Amino acid sequence: GAGVSQSPRYKVAKRGQDVALRCDPISGHVSLFWYQQALGQGPEFLTYFQNEAQLDKSGLPSDRFFAERPEGSVSTLKIQRTQQEDSAVYLCASSLDAGKDGYTFGSGTRLTVV
Amino acid sequence: DAKTTQPTSMDCAEGRAANLPCNHSTISGNEYVYWYRQIHSQGPQYIIHGLKNNETNEMASLIITEDRKSSTLILPHATLRDTAVYYCIVRDRLDYGQNFVFGPGTRLSVLP
Numbered sequence: 703g704a705g706v707s708q709s710p711r712y713k714v715a716k717r718g719q720d721v722a723l724r725c726d727p728i729s730g731h732v733s734l735f736w737y738q739q740a741l742g743q744g745p746e747f748l749t750y751f752q753n754e755a756q757l758d759k760s761g762l763p764s765d766r767f768f769a770e771r772p773e774g775s776v777s778t779l780k781i782q783r784t785q786q787e788d789s790a791v792y793l794c795a796s797s798l799d800a801g802k803d804g805y806t807f808g809s810g811t812r813l814t815v816v
Numbered sequence: 817d818a819k820t821t822q823p824t825s826m827d828c829a830e831g832r833a834a835n836l837p838c839n840h841s842t843i844s845g846n847e848y849v850y851w852y853r854q855i856h857s858q859g860p861q862y863i864i865h866g867l868k869n870n871e872t873n874e875m876a877s878l879i880i881t882e883d884r885k886s887s888t889l890i891l892p893h894a895t896l897r898d899t900a901v902y903y904c905i906v907r908d909r910l911d912y913g914q915n916f917v918f919g920p921g922t923r924l925s926v927l928p
Contacts, residue, residue: 706859735915744903744918745860758915793859802909804850805916807859 706808708794714814715784723779723811727796734777737793784815820904825923834891836922838904841885848909851889853900894926
């Protein structure tokens with residue numbers, strides 16, 4: 703497709719459940735970011751990939767969060783043993799050139815932990 | 817932490833120019849000014865970026881002061897669809913992997 707695609711669009715998880723969020727970047731885009739956005743706040747950085755290499759994961763809030771991009775295209779953000787504070791919109795962004803001319807964001811996955 | 821400060825909210829009449837200010841007094845020589853906006857229930861959308869010269873594209877104009885400590889995003893003829901949160905971000909354009917640090921942004925309401 704022409705844009706960054708994220709699925710599912712909405713996810714409701716029971717506390718303690720594991721979830722997996724998918725990001726399909728624009729074809730050929732080298733750089734991929736994950737952000738977390740709490741209600742009423744700006745997006746906050748989670749992790750960065752360049753191709754299949756995860757170059758920065760300093761924003762992941764705990765070891766329950768794990769991201770991968772094994773073939774340098776599709777990326778998955780996994781959250782284990784979800785907690786209520788994990789409720790947020792998870793945004794994926796990709797770029798051809800490490801964001802020199804801006805990133806293209808997906809519409810996000812809204813995760814609600816009940 | 818975000819390196820920019822923006823007003824929390826602004827109103828603009830439909831059809832008029834919307835001028836959104838941003839202060840970035842600690843900007844370094846390698847850092848560009850980027851603007852994104854986020855319409856409700858969507859991901860952020862890139863608008864424009866610049867270093868020191870004024871920039872214009874089909875969406876907006878970016879005016880950066882000579883000392884680069886502040887800038888203004890101008891939407892020349894605001895429409896209701898421009899209602900969104902606007903984020904001003906400074907980033908080293910060539911620092912591959914440096915993430916965009918979003919602050920709370922300015923909530924622009926375009927009024928009919």
